[in-house]
Amino acid sequence: MIDQIFGVWNYWIVFILMMIGLYIVISKKSLLKKIVGLAIFQTSVFLLYITFGKIAGGTAPILTDNVNEIYSNPLPHVLILTAIVVGVATTALGLALTVRINKAYGTINEDEISASDLVEYHEKYLEDK
Amino acid sequence: MIGEIIINAFLVTLMLTIAIFIINTRKVISTILLTGTYSLVAALMFVSLDAVDVAFTEASVGAGISTILFLAALSYLPKEEKEEKFNVKHIYAICTCTIVAGLLIWASYDLPLVGQLENPVHQNLAQDFIEGSRNHIGIPNVVTSILASYRGYDTFGETVVIYTAGIAVLVLLYDEVSKTSKINKEKNK
Numbered sequence: 001m002i003d004q005i006f007g008v009w010n011y012w013i014v015f016i017l018m019m020i021g022l023y024i025v026i027s028k029k030s031l032l033k034k035i036v037g038l039a040i041f042q043t044s045v046f047l048l049y050i051t052f053g054k055i056a057g058g059t060a061p062i063l064t065d066n067v068n069e070i071y072s073n074p075l076p077h078v079l080i081l082t083a084i085v086v087g088v089a090t091t092a093l094g095l096a097l098t099v100r101i102n103k104a105y106g107t108i109n110e111d112e113i114s115a116s117d118l119v120e121y122h123e124k125y126l127e128d129k
Numbered sequence: 130m131i132g133e134i135i136i137n138a139f140l141v142t143l144m145l146t147i148a149i150f151i152i153n154t155r156k157v158i159s160t161i162l163l164t165g166t167y168s169l170v171a172a173l174m175f176v177s178l179d180a181v182d183v184a185f186t187e188a189s190v191g192a193g194i195s196t197i198l199f200l201a202a203l204s205y206l207p208k209e210e211k212e213e214k215f216n217v218k219h220i221y222a223i224c225t226c227t228i229v230a231g232l233l234i235w236a237s238y239d240l241p242l243v244g245q246l247e248n249p250v251h252q253n254l255a256q257d258f259i260e261g262s263r264n265h266i267g268i269p270n271v272v273t274s275i276l277a278s279y280r281g282y283d284t285f286g287e288t289v290v291i292y293t294a295g296i297a298v299l300v301l302l303y304d305e306v307s308k309t310s311k312i313n314k315e316k317n318k
Contacts, residue, residue: 007242007243007244007245008237008238008240008242008243009137009138009141010137010141010243011234011237011240011243012234012237013141013142013144013145014141015230015233015234015237016145016230017144017145017148018230018233019226019227019229019230019233020145020148020149020151020152020226021148022225022226022229023152023222023223023226024151024152026222026225026226027218027219027222027223028210029210029211029213030157030210030211032157032160032199032202032203032206033160033210036151036160036161036164036199039164039168039195040148040151040164040167043167043168043171043187043191046171046175046183046187047141047144047171047174047175050174050175050178050180050183051178051243052248052250053178053179053180053250054178054179054243054244055179055244055245055246055251056133056243056244056245056246057244058179059179060179060180060181061179061259061270061271061272062181062269062270062271063259063262063263063269063270063271070246071255071259071271072178072179072180073250073251073255074255074258074259074271074272074275075254075255075258075275076180076250077180077182077183077272078272078275078276078280078283079283080180080183081182081183081186081272081276082276082283082284082287084183084186084187084190084191085186085190085287085291086287086290086291087191088190088191088194088195088198089290089291089294089295090294091195091198091199092198092294092295092298093294093297093298093301095198095199095201095202096202096297096298096301096302097301098202098206099202099205099206099301099302100301100302102205102206102207103205103304107207108206108207109210109211
């Protein structure tokens with residue numbers, strides 16, 4: 001019984017975490033908060049992969065002298081190591097864009113950015129006329 | 130075994146709690162610190178799932194460098210988010226997320242249970258990698274031998290991605306950097 005619950009509990013929490021990340025990305029107006037949402041989404045995907053690699057009663061995949069030792073699957077670990085570092089690279093790029101947008105518009109609120117774009121467009125239109 | 134399950138369940142639930150708190154904080158500094166905590170708890174979670182290499186990378190890179198980058202960006206950005214009223218767009222977002230979460234949870238009954246030796250993931254490559262690491266490469270840490278040898282091109286590609294991202298960040302922030310250095314030069318005169 002408890003094995004059954006454990007068997008799917010991780011998946012459920014991972015899916016809910018993913019959706020929390022997605023909700024933050026969709027509904028929050030602040031660009032910085034959106035990057036945080038992406039980070040949450042990312043970490044939950046990492047957790048899903050590592051959960052796949054787990055073997056109950058196994059150890060970390062570092063070889064020992066015991067021949068009958070069961071090791072957890074090392075392949076998802078490698079994939080996720082790569083993904084973590086790439087994730088930080090994308091976060092850095094997103095933050096640089098945010099800083100740049102803040103410099104150009106004076107705000108990082110999505111609504112205010114599109115509003116000031118609209119105002120600029122209308123002024124240009126009137127000038128052309 | 131039972132202790133492992135309890136620790137596991139506790140840690141994932143803690144992550145869930147932190148994520149829910151992140152949704153509603155308006156002070157940016159607390160958002161950033163909560164995100165750092167979230168990464169650290171994720172690192173603990175990785176240790177309990179036997180992924181020690183991933184755990185220390187997550188703790189140093191995910192919780193360390195990310196948080197520093199966020200704090201550095203915060204020095205240029207507004208410190209508090211604008212208050213926004215709960216409107217119809219939020220309801221659409223909640224509906225979308227709930228539906229997708231429901232579908233995923235429904236689909237999770239088709240996934241193999243966590244931690245079974247006979248899961249399809251464990252059938253093919255993993256055993257070859259473990260044996261190969263012992264017999265051909267000679268590094269006791271299997272993750273290292275896969276990262277640097279079997280999937281070396283992956284790691285090379287990762288390096289290219291980081292290099293590109295670094296250049297892109299420099300290009301985006303070039304004005305900022307050159308202006309501050311100019312101001313410093315004028316001050317020195």
